Every structure is written in C-alpha cells, then in structure tokens.
Amino acid sequence: MSVQDAKLIHQQCADCPIRHRAVCARCEADELDRLEQAKYYRSFEAGQTVVWSGDRMDWVGSVVSGIATLTQTLEDGRRQMVGLLLPSDFVGRPGRATAAYDVTATTDLVMCCFRKRPFEDILASTPHIAQRLLEMTLDELDAAREWMLLLGRKTAREKIASLIAIIARRDASLKLRRAAAAVSFDLPLTREAMADYLGLTLETVSRQMSALKRDGVIELVGKRGVLIPDFDRLVEEAGDDSDGGFLV
Amino acid sequence: MSVQDAKLIHQQCADCPIRHRAVCARCEADELDRLEQAKYYRSFEAGQTVVWSGDRMDWVGSVVSGIATLTQTLEDGRRQMVGLLLPSDFVGRPGRATAAYDVTATTDLVMCCFRKRPFEDILASTPHIAQRLLEMTLDELDAAREWMLLLGRKTAREKIASLIAIIARRDASLKLRRAAAAVSFDLPLTREAMADYLGLTLETVSRQMSALKRDGVIELVGKRGVLIPDFDRLVEEAGDDSDGGFLV
DNA sequence: CCGGATTCTTGATCTGCGTCAAGGTCTCCA
DNA sequence: TGGAGACCTTGACGCAGATCAAGAATCCGG
Numbered sequence: 269m270s271v272q273d274a275k276l277i278h279q280q281c282a283d284c285p286i287r288h289r290a291v292c293a294r295c296e297a298d299e300l301d302r303l304e305q306a307k308y309y310r311s312f313e314a315g316q317t318v319v320w321s322g323d324r325m326d327w328v329g330s331v332v333s334g335i336a337t338l339t340q341t342l343e344d345g346r347r348q349m350v351g352l353l354l355p356s357d358f359v360g361r362p363g364r365a366t367a368a369y370d371v372t373a374t375t376d377l378v379m380c381c382f383r384k385r386p387f388e389d390i391l392a393s394t395p396h397i398a399q400r401l402l403e404m405t406l407d408e409l410d411a412a413r414e415w416m417l418l419l420g421r422k423t424a425r426e427k428i429a430s431l432i433a434i435i436a437r438r439d440a441s442l443k444l445r446r447a448a449a450a451v452s453f454d455l456p457l458t459r460e461a462m463a464d465y466l467g468l469t470l471e472t473v474s475r476q477m478s479a480l481k482r483d484g485v486i487e488l489v490g491k492r493g494v495l496i497p498d499f500d501r502l503v504e505e506a507g508d509d510s511d512g513g514f515l516v
Numbered sequence: 517m518s519v520q521d522a523k524l525i526h527q528q529c530a531d532c533p534i535r536h537r538a539v540c541a542r543c544e545a546d547e548l549d550r551l552e553q554a555k556y557y558r559s560f561e562a563g564q565t566v567v568w569s570g571d572r573m574d575w576v577g578s579v580v581s582g583i584a585t586l587t588q589t590l591e592d593g594r595r596q597m598v599g600l601l602l603p604s605d606f607v608g609r610p611g612r613a614t615a616a617y618d619v620t621a622t623t624d625l626v627m628c629c630f631r632k633r634p635f636e637d638i639l640a641s642t643p644h645i646a647q648r649l650l651e652m653t654l655d656e657l658d659a660a661r662e663w664m665l666l667l668g669r670k671t672a673r674e675k676i677a678s679l680i681a682i683i684a685r686r687d688a689s690l691k692l693r694r695a696a697a698a699v700s701f702d703l704p705l706t707r708e709a710m711a712d713y714l715g716l717t718l719e720t721v722s723r724q725m726s727a728l729k730r731d732g733v734i735e736l737v738g739k740r741g742v743l744i745p746d747f748d749r750l751v752e753e754a755g756d757d758s759d760g761g762f763l764v
Numbered sequence: 765c766c767g768g769a770t771t772c773t774t775g776a777t778c779t780g781c782g783t784c785a786a787g788g789t790c791t792c793c794a
Numbered sequence: 795t796g797g798a799g800a801c802c803t804t805g806a807c808g809c810a811g812a813t814c815a816a817g818a819a820t821c822c823g824g
Binding site: 424468471475 | 810811812813814819820821
Binding site: 340342343348350361363369391392398399401403408409410416419421422466467507 | 586590592595596599609610616617639646649650653661662663664665670714715755756
C-alpha cells in the first residue's frame with residue numbers, strides 16, 4: 269500500500285487521535301493550520317525497526333496502515349512483546365524524550381507523526397485531544413492487564429487460542445460479532461512473534477497450533493492462514509473469564 | 517490509622533489527582549465547592565473487598581493510605597494480580613459503569629471517592645485533571661508493560677528479586693536512591709499475594725525467598741521483614757534490562 | 765522451474781515449577 | 795502466657811513447556 273493510499277484511509281479513520289480536524293470541532297482555524305503543518309507521514313517496510321528502545325524520540329504518532337509491535341528485551345536476549353499496534357493506535361509518550369520500547373514494523377507500515385514539541389503545545393491547549401488520548405490509554409491499560417492474566421496464568425494452549433481469538437475478533441471485527449459462520453484470515457505474525465507475545469517458545473507455539481488443528485478447533489491453510497469453524501469453541505479453549513473482552 | 521489521620525495525610529499528598537484545590541489553581545470558587553461537596557472518604561479493613569469485578573461502580577477514587585490490589589480471576593480459580601494500588605493511585609474508569617477487576621484492601625485502607633457523574637463533569641470542564649490523569653495512566657501502562665516482561669520471560673528467582681526491588685525502591689524511595697547502606701522494610705503482601713502478582717505458586721515464592729536468603733541476597737526478619745545488604749546485588753538478580761526502571 | 769533461504773513442524777530429552785503433603789512458626793487474643 | 799489459627803517452609807514427585815536437533819513446507823529471485 270502506498271503512502272498516498274494510506275493517507276486516504278487516514279482521512280476516513282474515525283479513531284485516530286491525531287486526525288485533528290475531525291476530533292476538534294471547536295478549535296480556531298489558525299490552530300488547525302499549525303497542527304496540519306506539523307503533521308507528516310513516514311512509511312516503513314515489513315521487518316524494519318521504527319525506533320530502538322532508548323533512542324531519542326522527538327515525535328509522537330499513530331499507525332495509519334499496517335502493524336507494528338512494541339517489544340522489550342533482557343540483556344541475554346529474552347524478548348517479550350508488550351504491545352501490538354494497529355491502525356489508529358498511538359505511539360510515543362508526551363513528556364518523555366526517549367523511546368521505552370523497540371518499535372518494529374511487522375508488515376509494511378505507514379505512520380502519521382508530529383514533532384513532539386508542537387504536539388505537546390496542542391495537547392495543552394485543546395482539551396479534546398487529551399481526553400481522547402486518556403480514553404485510548406485506559407483501553408490500552410485494560411488490554412495490558414488482560415494480557416498479564418494470560419502471561420501469568422494461562423496454559424500454552426489457552427494462550428494460543430486467546431491470541432487467535434483476539435486477532436480474529438478485530439481482523440474480522442465487522443463480519444463476525446456472533447455470526448455463527450466460519451471465519452478465516454491471515455495471521456499477521458510469524459510463529460516467533462507469536463511466541464514473543466505469548467511468553468512461549470516458537471516450538472511450543474507450533475506444537476499447540478498443530479494440536480488445536482488436530483482437535484478441530486482451527487484449520488490451517490498454508491503457513492499463515494487460519495480458519496475458525498466454530499468461534500465459540502475457540503473462545504472456550506481460550507479459557508476466558510470475561511467472555512474474552514476485547515484485547516487491543 | 518484513623519480516617520481523620522488519613523484525611524490529614526491526604527491534604528499533604530501532592531500526587532493525588534483528586535486533591536482538586538492543589539491541582540487546579542485556576543478554577544472558579546463555586547466549581548471548587550461543587551467538587552469538595554462531592555468528595556467523601558471510605559475506609560476498609562485489611563482483607564476486605566472494595567468491589568468485585570462486574571459490580572456496578574458509580575464512583576471513582578484514589579488511595580489515601582494503605583494498599584489495595586487489583587486482581588483478575590479465571591472461572592477455575594486461577595488468579596492474577598494486575599495492579600498494586602498505593603497512596604495517591606487512582607481507581608475506577610471514567611466512562612465505565614462496572615468494575616473490571618476485584619479490588620481488595622491488603623492492609624487497612626482509606627480511600628477518597630467521588631460519585632462518578634460529578635467527577636466526569638469536572639473532568640470535562642477542568643483540563644488539568646484530565647491531563648494529570650493521562651500522565652498517571654501512562655505511568656501505569658509503562659508499569660504494566662514492565663510487568664508483562666516479568667511474567668512472560670523471567671525465572672521464578674528473577675521475579676522474586678524484581679518484586680522485592682520494586683517494593684524496596686518505593687517503600688524506601690527517599691532513603692535509598694543509590695545509598696549503599698543496607699535497606700530494610702516489611703513486605704506489605706502475603707506469600708500468596710506475591711504469588712498472585714508474580715504468576716507463581718505460594719510454594720515457589722517461599723522456596724525462592726529461602727534461596728535468595730541462603731545466597732545472601734536478602735535477609736529475612738520474621739515473616740514479613742526483609743533486609744537488603746546490597747541493593748545492586750539484588751537488582752542484578754532481578755535480571756533487569758533497563759536498570760529496573762520504577763514500577764508503579 | 766530450480767535451488768537456496770526462511771519459516772515452520774516434529775521428535776527426543778531435560779528441567780523448572782506446580783502439585784500434594786507434612787510439619788513449623790508467628791501472631792493475636794483470651 | 796499459652797493455645798488456636800493463619801501463614802510460612804520444606805520435601806518428594808510429576809508434568810508442561812524449554813531446549814536441542816533434524817527435517818519439511820513455503821517463498822522468492824533467477
């Protein structure tokens with residue numbers, strides 16, 4: 269997808285906190301212009317690193333198209349993914365100079381960015397954006413906490429089922445919603461990335477995928493394709509308490 | 517500690533987002549009064565449940581004194597703690613009607629509460645509070661992500677060392693700070709609560725505490741008391757990448 | 765359509781932590 | 795001060811998932 273196409277999508281995206289014109293109906297015209305001037309787009313190829321943890325990061329932004337991940341690494345190389353960024357998700361923290369996590373594009377990626385200083389000014393002067401950002405941050409916090417339950421207490425099989433359910437839910441968010449029909453989609457993550465997300469090894473991920481396939485919970489088409497014949501069955505395997513909620 | 521004492525502390529607490537008079541220098545007097553009227557204090561005994569997950573929750577609040585925990589539970593009883601609430605920490609989510617987690621007092625606890633509706637009005641009309649809340653929520657999100665790394669990738673020993681380091685850091689936050697002197701304090705959590713926090717069993721927690729003691733990393737005085745002869749050594753055992761950061 | 769690189773699957777074996785079980789210790793209250 | 799109950803420690807054993815090691819499927823450029 270080209271940056272131009274992505275910008276077009278961006279115009280239509282209702283959730284992105286950075287789409288200022290839509291968010292803020294009350295702002296002064298010159299304020300709007302200031303904001304639009306500060307805005308710029310950046311694109312990355314699949315696999316590229318957007319920023320490394322600890323790097324200076326003088327911008328904030330949101331994902332326009334594609335998928336990115338946030339990961340932390342221990343010095344001996346153990347890696348844990350701590351966030352999955354989808355279109356409209358926000359990256360960067362007002363009031364912090366350096367990146368706290370590695371940000372990596374797992375697919376081709378387009379982001380909409382602001383230099384941090386102007387953005388902070390805007391944040392201070394237009395309450396809507398701070399409030400919208402607060403809401404989004406609270407959602408992320410809920411997602412992170414749901415994920416803590418997964419990491420701390422679920423079995424490998426439950427973890428895999430949870431991840432597939434989560435991806436299915438929002439990949440197919442419109443189609444699905446309790447439609448009993450089978451759902452299919454492509455996993456946007458390698459086995460290794462799944463392992464990093466779930467706190468498992470790549471081998472265990474593969475084994476449990478195979479097990480779920482053997483038990484008829486999912487079907488695999490090629491490497492990345494997944495078909496879910498019975499979504500409720502999958503959710504059951506995920507062992508979710510709160511009906512699965514809506515992670516990320 | 518009595519509610520009166522706690523209120524007194526509350527007056528002095530600079531971090532609490534709810535201490536409106538201190539936070540907002542620009543508000544109108546009648547707005548202040550409206551806020552102060554809506555405010556009330558509640559106290560709980562150690563072990564009491566503040567709210568159950570799923571319960572209607574028509575208030576928000578912040579901890580004045582004592583410690584509370586947020587936990588999630590799978591239907592078969594597996595429990596994971598997802599938050600530790602210390603004085604000044606905020607509970608409840610503007611724009612949500614029911615509690616998402618069990619909130620439990622682990623020590624005697626005093627909270628400062630607002631009915632949700634008035635609080636939301638105030639939030640909408642006074643940007644400072646939304647911004648302060650955003651900042652706090654971002655901090656919590658960082659803490660949650662650090663915790664995801666711990667849950668997903670650290671060994672039992674590293675988990676214990678991390679938890680002790682975290683508690684030490686902010687329990688002794690003033691005294692410590694690279695002071696080479698030994699630090700000692702009381703754990704505010706039972707072994708079971710520690711296990712729920714770390715995604716371990718109570719037995720494993722106990723075993724690893726003993727192991728750390730045997731290896732001279734910590735000393736135990738009574739059940740709850742901990743003494744850390746060499747803080748850097750402890751941090752090393754925690755395996756932390758980013759110098760341990762500052763969790764919660 | 766071929767060959768190399770990546771990514772994924774599967775098997776064998778090992779091990780850290782969970783589980784089950786039996787005491788021991790601290791605390792609190794009479 | 796002593797006894798009951800909550801809380802903690804330690805041991806023996808088993809198993810889920812990690813680790814080590816081959817292959818097999820898929821992708822991709824030539």
